[in-house]
Amino acid sequence: MPKKSTVEAARKDLHEGKSASTAAGEFVHEELDQVRDGEHGARSPLQAIAIGLSKARRAGVPLKPPVRGKTGDATRKKAQNDYNKGQTHPSSKKEGSTKRGRSSLAAKKREPHGTASHEALSLQAKDAARRRGQRVQSST
Numbered sequence: 001m002p003k004k005s006t007v008e009a010a011r012k013d014l015h016e017g018k019s020a021s022t023a024a025g026e027f028v029h030e031e032l033d034q035v036r037d038g039e040h041g042a043r044s045p046l047q048a049i050a051i052g053l054s055k056a057r058r059a060g061v062p063l064k065p066p067v068r069g070k071t072g073d074a075t076r077k078k079a080q081n082d083y084n085k086g087q088t089h090p091s092s093k094k095e096g097s098t099k100r101g102r103s104s105l106a107a108k109k110r111e112p113h114g115t116a117s118h119e120a121l122s123l124q125a126k127d128a129a130r131r132r133g134q135r136v137q138s139s140t
């Protein structure tokens with residue numbers, strides 16, 4: 001569940017006319033902070049980013065799911081479900097089991113916390129830039 005301040009910051013970004021990915025960045029920052037603080041872990045920087053984007057979609061940020069070919073079918077389907085959930089009115093009914101929730105939280109806490117370090121994020125960003133290619137980087 002995202003913090004109220006994060007949701008408000010994302011809504012403010014959208015109201016100012018910023019892109020959906022900028023608004024989703026608020027949720028990614030929150031997620032990285034949570035991993036750094038040890039609230040839970042992530043296996044890689046990409047996983048932490050994906051969790052943040054998922055939270056953003058569920059919170060109503062109009063961030064479209066990735067196009068076919070960029071990610072796997074399961075990832076795209078999950079993103080589509082999150083997007084649909086965020087674009088409809090929230091239901092007041094709580095779902096899920098307390099026991100399952102507690103066990104999943106315990107499993108998340110056992111994951112590594114160094115994946116959200118500045119060094120790990122820097123390596124991930126450089127790798128992503130390398131994959132985009134020099135042409136894209138020099139055009140900005």
